[in-house]
Amino acid sequence: MQANLLNAVDAAEAIRDGSLTSTELVEACLARIEQVDGNIEAWAHLDPAYALQQAGVADEYRQMGGPLGPLHGVPVAIKDIIDTADMPTENGTVLYSGRCPSTDATLVSLLREAGAVILGKAVTTEMAVFSPGKTRNPHNPEHTPGGSSSGSAAAVAAGMVPLSVGTQTNGSMIRPASFCGVFGFKPSHGRISRTGVLAQSPMLETPGVYGRSLEDLALIAEVLMAYDAADPVMKPQARPHILSVMAEEPPVDPHLAFVRSPVWDEADVVSKDAFRELIDHLNENGEHVDIVDLPTAFDEAHETLRVVMEADLAKNFAKEYRDGKDKLSTVLCDMIERGQQVLATDYNAAVERAADLNAMLDMICEEYDAIVTPSAIGEAPKGLESTGSPTFCTIWTLCGTPALNLPVMQGENGLPIGAQLVSQKGDDARLFRTARWMLKKLEE
Amino acid sequence: MQANLLNAVDAAEAIRDGSLTSTELVEACLARIEQVDGNIEAWAHLDPAYALQQAGVADEYRQMGGPLGPLHGVPVAIKDIIDTADMPTENGTVLYSGRCPSTDATLVSLLREAGAVILGKAVTTEMAVFSPGKTRNPHNPEHTPGGSSSGSAAAVAAGMVPLSVGTQTNGSMIRPASFCGVFGFKPSHGRISRTGVLAQSPMLETPGVYGRSLEDLALIAEVLMAYDAADPVMKPQARPHILSVMAEEPPVDPHLAFVRSPVWDEADVVSKDAFRELIDHLNENGEHVDIVDLPTAFDEAHETLRVVMEADLAKNFAKEYRDGKDKLSTVLCDMIERGQQVLATDYNAAVERAADLNAMLDMICEEYDAIVTPSAIGEAPKGLESTGSPTFCTIWTLCGTPALNLPVMQGENGLPIGAQLVSQKGDDARLFRTARWMLKKLEE
Numbered sequence: 001m002q003a004n005l006l007n008a009v010d011a012a013e014a015i016r017d018g019s020l021t022s023t024e025l026v027e028a029c030l031a032r033i034e035q036v037d038g039n040i041e042a043w044a045h046l047d048p049a050y051a052l053q054q055a056g057v058a059d060e061y062r063q064m065g066g067p068l069g070p071l072h073g074v075p076v077a078i079k080d081i082i083d084t085a086d087m088p089t090e091n092g093t094v095l096y097s098g099r100c101p102s103t104d105a106t107l108v109s110l111l112r113e114a115g116a117v118i119l120g121k122a123v124t125t126e127m128a129v130f131s132p133g134k135t136r137n138p139h140n141p142e143h144t145p146g147g148s149s150s151g152s153a154a155a156v157a158a159g160m161v162p163l164s165v166g167t168q169t170n171g172s173m174i175r176p177a178s179f180c181g182v183f184g185f186k187p188s189h190g191r192i193s194r195t196g197v198l199a200q201s202p203m204l205e206t207p208g209v210y211g212r213s214l215e216d217l218a219l220i221a222e223v224l225m226a227y228d229a230a231d232p233v234m235k236p237q238a239r240p241h242i243l244s245v246m247a248e249e250p251p252v253d254p255h256l257a258f259v260r261s262p263v264w265d266e267a268d269v270v271s272k273d274a275f276r277e278l279i280d281h282l283n284e285n286g287e288h289v290d291i292v293d294l295p296t297a298f299d300e301a302h303e304t305l306r307v308v309m310e311a312d313l314a315k316n317f318a319k320e321y322r323d324g325k326d327k328l329s330t331v332l333c334d335m336i337e338r339g340q341q342v343l344a345t346d347y348n349a350a351v352e353r354a355a356d357l358n359a360m361l362d363m364i365c366e367e368y369d370a371i372v373t374p375s376a377i378g379e380a381p382k383g384l385e386s387t388g389s390p391t392f393c394t395i396w397t398l399c400g401t402p403a404l405n406l407p408v409m410q411g412e413n414g415l416p417i418g419a420q421l422v423s424q425k426g427d428d429a430r431l432f433r434t435a436r437w438m439l440k441k442l443e444e
Numbered sequence: 445m446q447a448n449l450l451n452a453v454d455a456a457e458a459i460r461d462g463s464l465t466s467t468e469l470v471e472a473c474l475a476r477i478e479q480v481d482g483n484i485e486a487w488a489h490l491d492p493a494y495a496l497q498q499a500g501v502a503d504e505y506r507q508m509g510g511p512l513g514p515l516h517g518v519p520v521a522i523k524d525i526i527d528t529a530d531m532p533t534e535n536g537t538v539l540y541s542g543r544c545p546s547t548d549a550t551l552v553s554l555l556r557e558a559g560a561v562i563l564g565k566a567v568t569t570e571m572a573v574f575s576p577g578k579t580r581n582p583h584n585p586e587h588t589p590g591g592s593s594s595g596s597a598a599a600v601a602a603g604m605v606p607l608s609v610g611t612q613t614n615g616s617m618i619r620p621a622s623f624c625g626v627f628g629f630k631p632s633h634g635r636i637s638r639t640g641v642l643a644q645s646p647m648l649e650t651p652g653v654y655g656r657s658l659e660d661l662a663l664i665a666e667v668l669m670a671y672d673a674a675d676p677v678m679k680p681q682a683r684p685h686i687l688s689v690m691a692e693e694p695p696v697d698p699h700l701a702f703v704r705s706p707v708w709d710e711a712d713v714v715s716k717d718a719f720r721e722l723i724d725h726l727n728e729n730g731e732h733v734d735i736v737d738l739p740t741a742f743d744e745a746h747e748t749l750r751v752v753m754e755a756d757l758a759k760n761f762a763k764e765y766r767d768g769k770d771k772l773s774t775v776l777c778d779m780i781e782r783g784q785q786v787l788a789t790d791y792n793a794a795v796e797r798a799a800d801l802n803a804m805l806d807m808i809c810e811e812y813d814a815i816v817t818p819s820a821i822g823e824a825p826k827g828l829e830s831t832g833s834p835t836f837c838t839i840w841t842l843c844g845t846p847a848l849n850l851p852v853m854q855g856e857n858g859l860p861i862g863a864q865l866v867s868q869k870g871d872d873a874r875l876f877r878t879a880r881w882m883l884k885k886l887e888e
Contacts, residue, residue, distance in 0.1 A: 232799075235679055311788035315796075318789065340789055344755035345762065347788035355676075 003028035008074050008162040008216040015062070015073040022055035022062075022073025026117060029075050033160045039141045041134040042155040044080040045087050046120035051075065054117040070223060072115030077155045077164035079148075080121040081128045081198035082207070084108055091198050092124040092133055092148075095324045105196025106228045107165065107207055114223040119161050122151030125387060127317060128167060128200060131329035132387050137179060139415050143380040146176030147387030149210075153180040156210040163220050164210045169200045169309060170397055171376070171390020173208035174420055177405035178375035179388065181416030182210050185217040188425045189400030190235065192221075193228035201312035202233060203351060204305065204397055214439065217404070218242040218432050225428070245429035246436050254369035254434045256282065257292035259422075261373055262299045263391045268378030274409040274417055275374065282372075282441055289372065295360055298395060300353065305398045307342055307350040314339030358399045358425060365424035370434045375418035379411030392420065402428040404435050408442055447472035452518050452606040452660040459506070459517040466499035466506075466517025470561055473519050477604045483585045485578040486599040488524040489531050490564035495519065498561040514667060516559030521599045521608035523592075524565040525572045525642035526651070528552055535642050536568040536577055536592075539768045549640025550672045551609065551651055558667040563605050566595030569831060571761060572611060572644060575773035576831050582624060583859050587824040590620030591831030593654075597624040600654040607664050608654045613644050613753060614841055615820070615834020617652035618864055621849035622819035623832065625860030626654050629661040632869045633844030634679065636665075637672035645756035646677060647795060648749065648841055658883065661848070662686040662876050669872070689873035690880050698813035698878045700726065701736035703866075705817055706743045707835045712822030718853040718861055719818065726816075726885055733816065739804055742839060744797065749842045751786055751794040758783030802843045802869060809868035814878040819862035823855030836864065846872040848879050852886055 003011070003025045014020035030048045037043065058073040083089050083101035085108075090096045108118065123133040125148035135150040137143040138158035145154040149166025153176030156164050166173050168186045177184025186208035194205060209224065211217045222242045228234055258279050264272075282288050314321075314336045320328065321336050328336075364371070374392045381388050396403045401422050409417035421438065423431040447469045450458070458464035474492045481487065502517040527533050527545035529552075534540045552562065567577040569592035579594040581587040582602035589598040593610025597620035600608050610617050612630045621628025630652035638649060653668065655661045666686045672678055702723050708716075726733050758765075758780045764772065765780050772780075808815070818836045825832050840847045845866050853861035865882065867875040 236681070312792065315789040315792045340787065342788040343784065344786040344788045344791035345759040345784055347791065348756065348759045 004032040005159050006162065007213045008071070008211055009213070009219055011162055012071060012074050012219070016068055022058040022117060023052060025073065026051050026055040026075050026119065029119060029161050032158070036138070036158050037160065040136050040138050040154050040158055042122055042151040042158065042160060044090060044121045044123045044151060047087070050086070051117060051119050058115060058117060069113060069115035070219060071111065073117060074115070074163065075117045075119035075161050076111055076220070077119050077122040077152055077161045078108060079152050079164070079166045080124045081167065082108060082165060083196035084118060084121065087118070087121055089121065092126045092128065094327055095320055101196070103196065106193035106230065107224050108196070110224055110226055122149070122155055122164055124148050125150060126329050126332060127320070128169065128172060128198060129313070129335065130331045130387065132384055136384060137380050137415070139181065140413070143382050143415060144179065144384055144387050146179035146376070146380060148172040149176050150387065153177055153182055153184065153210050156212060157182045162211060163216060165207060166210060167197060167205055167207045168393065168397055169205040170305060171393030174393045174403055174405045174418070175376045175388060175390055177210060177407070178416065178418030179380035181407040182212060183214055183217050183407060184208060184210050184405040185221055186403045187221060187225060187428050188402045190233040191428065192224045193226070193231045193234065195228055195230045199316050201309045201316070203308055203354070206397070206400070214246070214432065214435055218246050221428070240429040242429045242432050246432035248433060250369070250433055250437050253286065253288060254437055255367070256289045256438070257364060257368040257371045258289050259292050259294060259371045259373045261294060261392065261395060262301070266377050266389065266391055267374055268411070270411050271374060271378035271417055274411070278409060278419060282438065288441070292364060292368070297357060297360060301357060301395045301398050302391065304350045304353050305394050307346055308354070310335045310339030311342035311347045312339070314342070354398050361399050361401065362424055365427065369423070370431055371422040373420050373422060375405045375420040379413055379415035379417055396420070396422050400425050402431050404431060406435060406439065408439070448476045449603050450606065451657045452515070452655055453657070453663055455606055456515060456518050456663070460512055466502040466561060467496060469517065470495050470499040470519050470563065473563060473605050476602070480582070480602050481604065484580050484582050484598050484602055486566055486595040486602065486604060488534060488565045488567045488595060491531070494530070495561060495563050502559060502561060513557060513559035514663060515555065517561060518559070518607065519561040519563035519605050520555055520664070521563050521566040521596055521605045522552060523596045523608070523610045524568045525611065526552060526609060527640040528562060528565065531562070531565055533565065536570045536572065538771055539764055545640070547640065550637035550674065551668050552640070554668055554670055566593070566599055566608055568592050569594060570773055570776060571764070572613065572616060572642060573757070573779065574775045574831065576828055580828060581824050581859070584857070587826050587859060588623065588828055588831050590623035590820070590824060592616040593620050594831065597621055597626055597628065597654050600624070600656060601626045606655060607660060609651060610654060611641060611649055611651045612837065612841055613649045614749060615837030618837045618847055618849045618862070619820045619832060619834055621654060621851070622860065622862030623824035625851040626656060627658055627661050627851060628652060628654050628849040629665055630847045631665060631669060631872050632846045634675070634677040635872065636668045637670070637675045637678060639672055639674045643760050645753045645760070647752055647798070650841070650844070658690070658876065658879055662690050665872070684873040686873045686876050690876040692877060694813070694877055694881050697730065697732060698881055699811070700733045700882070701808060701812040701815045702733050703736050703738060703815045703817045705738060705836065705839060706745070710821050710833065710835055711818055712855070714855050715818060715822035715861055718855070722853060722863060726882065732885070736808060736812070741804060742801060745801060745839045745842050746835065748794045748797050749838050751790055752798070754779045754783030755786035755791045756783070758786070798842050801839070805843050805845065806868055809871070813867070814875055815866040817864050817866060819849045819864040823857055823859035823861055840864070840866050843869065845869050846875050848875060850879060850883065852883070
């Protein structure tokens with residue numbers, strides 16, 4: 001197998017045991033980029049020589065017998081709204097063209113501490129909202145890769161890098177994972193630090209990770225889920241033991257809730273059929289999945305997220321709007337302008353409603369190990385003028401639950417369709433265990 | 445000494461060693477209430493028989509050799525916006541007349557666990573905002589006791605109960621302490637649970653305690669400063685060791701900053717003179733106090749708190765306003781109506797500004813052990829139609845710092861004037877140590 005197609009777990013293991021060097025791995029990734037990226041354009045910033053220099057340092061360090069972190073020598077791509085001290089961070093807009101932050105985001109520091117090579121910065125939509133960047137879907141360049149973490153998902157899908165980091169404020173992690181056919185993980189809100197990440201909407205925004213296997217996501221998530229006192233929503237707590245919990249067999253077969261959600265009607269016919277098949281498959285040897293309808297209170301979830309997000313964009317992007325409105329997209333300006341009109345009482349009522357919905361989800365999660373639900377409305381839509389609808393991610397972002405995309409289905413155009421697995425806020429490690437069980441079940 | 449005049453620390457000790465029973469103590473308190481409360485009216489609810497019944501149970505428990513909590517048998521008054529399962533909680537408004545909650549607030553449970561007798565419910569202003577209750581100042585019934593924790597402060601000042609609990613959302617703990625001449629403590633925001641306390645403004649509201657000595661405040665504060673996962677602003681952390689830290693000698697003489705604050709011009713002439721004398725006294729043997737001016741950014745603190753508080757009142761009192769507007773005071777309706785107009789962007793900018801001010805305070809507190817500043821504009825004003833101005837408390841509430849009122853001065857009418865001692869958010873125990881040093885210094 002070409003080194004660039006190795007899973008991160010295997011690559012890290014090979015680098016540790018000396019059968020592969022970080023330099024060889026990074027060279028393979030760069031060659032793959034050279035070969036395919038002309039059609040995909042996943043990168044906002046890539047300096048091959050600097051990537052190889054980092055890999056060389058990692059290899060030297062290993063030769064000297066230094067202690068090796070879990071990602072030693074493994075390249076990772078970083079969404080271009082996450083600060084890096086040694087590369088530009090341009091937030092997907094000309095307003096930040098050439099911006100070079102002076103410090104790494106906390107999550108980048110954690111990756112460096114774990115030994116990772118920061119391969120480059122991956123394309124984001126404009127300010128991580130809706131207006132697309134240049135990236136195309138690796139499965140078909142006429143289709144969108146999804147957004148806002150477009151480059152992060154596409155680069156992993158195309159074999160250019162084994163791991164990447166993105167963020168989600170509505171559907172920005174799980175939707176691109178589904179469209180590009182990779183594994184994606186958005187942890188519980190407040191479990192990966194946002195220090196040094198473009199501030200959009202503090203109650204919603206959550207960094208997440210992409211990889212080509214569930215194990216790879218677990219490996220990098222465990223590195224990143226560390227307490228950071230500088231992020232005010234984080235609470236001091238130990239890192240979840242995702243790798244070890246995931247490796248356990250569930251004590252009893254998990255019980256899943258298939259939640260079609262209030263936006264089921266928006267799903268494609270092909271996607272609906274694929275889900276029916278998936279549920280039938282999981283129920284083949286024993287009833288593992290119930291169809292569960294969310295309480296009607298969830299019908300307001302999309303409006304609730306809209307109120308919070310638009311008011312937050314109006315505040316956090318006030319300077320960009322004031323000084324550079326003519327350089328922002330119409331879609332973003334419209335959101336900001338609506339956000340400027342939101343009343344504080346409505347905003348705070350929305351924040352409270354999100355907490356109420358969360359309490360209802362907790363009750364569902366007492367009965368079920370996880371929720372299965374679509375990641376997106378179907379295959380990646382044709383065209384590059386939109387990154388597709390985040391609608392199937394909205395509830396889970398609003399509630400801050402952990403969510404995984406499992407790339408287990410296909411649509412009529414041969415593009416991937418993902419299943420989203422969700423559990424109770426804070427139950428990240430068990431979600432991985434349930435996902436592993438489900439993947440095994442689907443192979444039977 | 446009459447038992448009702450005992451400090452809480454001494455009373456608890458006497459009950460533990462058997463030289464005093466809880467019944468005797470509660471009887472003495474009830475006798476004092478009988479004697480003086482006609483002129484003060486500190487109580488919203490008081491059932492002498494039920495108080496004695498609790499005391500009897502405490503005495504029996506001790507006789508049986510049960511383990512005794514730090515407040516065993518000691519009576520405590522509770523502000524009438526804090527839920528009690530066995531007494532009404534009427535929030536200072538006819539809208540809640542006869543309301544009997546089914547569960548104790550978390551802080552009341554903590555008091556019961558510590559062995560305290562819940563003596564009764566103390567008068568609050570209307571919904572703990574500005575419109576006065578019936579309570580008068582124990583030092584002169586023609587003067588206000590301050591508010592909103594009017595009854596809690598007055599009852600302790602008049603010797604009716606050794607300890608009480610109040611809350612502060614602007615100046616509701618420290619101002620009544622200053623006006624009534626008692627020790628008062630508002631801990632760092634998020635260090636005493638608000639579960640079961642009337643929700644006004646989550647970023648601001650903070651329960652606090654009154655007593656007749658610094659040691660008494662430390663005793664009850666240590667009982668109450670326990671983590672409660674149900675209060676979303678609390679972080680899991682150990683209780684501060686206030687009693688033991690306070691008992692230590694400071695390793696070097698503390699360095700104090702005398703902060704006149706942007707509202708110094710509003711202070712009475714008599715109060716200003718009293719502060720100059722206080723500072724001179726503290727500087728008699730060595731320079732212990734510097735005059736420090738806050739950065740000009742603090743000039744906006746009052747407007748910042750107003751925006752947050754009024755928008756929060758508009759949201760949290762929406763039901764009361766909708767259904768019972770004609771039974772609410774004009775001053776409260778005006779605040780709610782202004783709050784209804786606040787934009788979410790302005791609200792969130794105010795929340796952020798508070799965090800920025802806090803960071804500036806941290807820098808001052810790196811150089812100084814504590815800030816000395818007025819608790820109020822002067823003596824309690826004459827008249828009962830207003831509870832006086834909270835203006836000298838606003839900055840410290842907005843920043844969530846711990847604050848103590850030390851009743852160490854007197855005005856021209858013979859009414860008390862307090863000095864407020866403030867330190868960095870989270871530094872509650874050291875603040876007590878510095879306060880003890882300062883009180884000793886003032887006795888020299």
